[in-house]
Amino acid sequence: MYCVKRIKDDLFWVGGTDRRLALFENAFPIPRGISYNAYLLVDEKTVLFDTVDRAITEQFFENIEAILKGRTLDYVVVNHMEPDHCATLGEIVRRYPEVKVVCNPKTVPIIKQFYNFDIDSRAMIVKENDTFCTGRHTFTFIMAPMVHWPEVMVTYDTTDKTLFSADAFGTFGAMNGNLFADEVNFERDWLDDARRYYTNIVGKYGPSVQTLLKKASALEIHTLCPLHGPVWRKDIDWYVDKYLTWSSYEPEEKAVMIAYGSIYGNTENAANILAGMLADRGVRNIAMYDVSSTHPSTMISEAFRCSHLVIASVTYNGGIFSNMEHFLMDLKAHNLQNRTVAIMENGSWGVLSGKQMREIIGSMKNMTILDETVTVKSALKEDQLAILEGMADAIVRTMNQQ
Known part of the structure; x- marks a missing residue:
């Protein structure tokens, strides 16, 4: 049975959660589990933003089919090729053979390393500040290399002011029904996991994060959609400020x-x-x-x-x-x-x-x-x-x- 969440009138969370996994990346304990976020836009064209880990494949495709209601999938945007976000990319291509894969030039070789399908014939290559219109929505692409893989990019919806931020602003922890950060006590219940996620997964790459934050500061962001953890629609500046501190390697507290x-x-x-x-x-x-x-x-x-x-x-x-x-x-x-x-x-x-x-x-x-x-x-x-x-x-x- 599908489990989806509406973010905007035409944008849906179609991801899932995994509470059975003991070690994220087979390295980091996650006693509260993990969420794998993917987002589906239903415009004149349908667009999927990233896929999910293989562990929640069935849930993921039930969610997509429930939202598409028989429509085909026109595009899948690959912001990050790490398997916890792209383990089901091959199955997307198999189920929707006409789908176009929106990605940057650095992504294509990594897709070829993981998969055998013909990416060259279906890739829509984008570069810094390229735009893409799906009907009501226009998107622009911002490269974010080494946050925390070399091919990473983020996607900005200029229409609804939504940033699909890849691994940036993610956190350990499974969803407990509430999708939005303002529906939970984030500082009490999530901040430690958010910090542990950032410092261990992305922390080495502070200068690259600073570069992305500088680019993002020029954007008007109403909604922040990371690939793990809650979606942000309020107090985004508070969370961005945490990233500014962590990525500059300045102490968060006198302690x-x-x-x-x-x-x-x-x-x-x-x-x-x-x-x-x-x-x-x-x-x-x-x-x-x-x-x-x-x-x-x-x-x-x-x-x-x-x-x-x-x-x-x-x-x-x-x-x-x-x-x-x-x-x-x-x-x-x-x-x-x-x-x-x-x-x-x-x-x-x-x-x-x-x-x-x-x-x-x-x-x-x-x-x-x-x-x-x-x-x-x-x-x-x-x-x-x-x-x-x-x-x-x-x-x-x-x-x-x-």
Whole structure:
């Protein structure tokens, strides 16, 4: 049975949700599931904006058939060729053999990599600022390379002021009946997933996102239709402002994230004592994570949110504790920058983790590493509390200076 949502008089959401998938891209936990958004316009010509993941194929085609009511599909616009949005493109072509595929030149080779159908005979190639009329509606196309694949573009409906934004402005999380962001408490229930989606999927490509945001700032946008998550028709500027912050690698909040790697609990204990000292100094926004029990995607997201990071690791096999090293390399891979970092190291004979953590963090852009390093040998001693107090003072001092 079909399940569609009307966005405008002639524009419909024909996507679906998947609550069974455990790992998005086989990498990121999605306990709240994921939505795959596709949109169908019924004008003088019918136009489908992107397709969906194979997991919801049956639902997707039931939705399309319910809206088309026997009409053929004239066009499918491919804004992004990643399989979670184009796994059913081949089936679209099979069911609607006359359909034209609207895409840019970079998209065609990727379609050929995934599919064997003749794309050359049915491709309608568009470039930056090209226009396309379907009857009442006129669309223009804006290239958005590396947000987050090289072929990505977004499509703007100049008639109804709707932006089909590809992976930009998407979020983890399945739909629960409400399609629009103003129908839910987005800041309370969705913002963490939106941040985790952006930082882990798109976060590496901040300059490319900034370029797209600059182009989008010239548009009058009444409706924002991403490929994952709620559709926006109110308070769009609020969400765009989040993207401006995240993509510029500026902290979202004055906050401290403490990430620790501990084997027998001694490094964790030192981290807990530091957190208490920070709280005593008036810091109210403190987040703590055990790198062995927290998925890296959560800590990546929090590192983008917080202004200050405390990295605390035991020495393991002469190096950084393996889960901490993985997290730090992930931070570097996602291009995090502009943070203040404090380092805490531990070891029972050779205390080597601090030097190696400093090297990784120092190789990242615009990272300020505090001089107040704390070195623990096996377990924190009372005579070291003053050193820990000094680290807490330095963190608070630099927070107040920002």
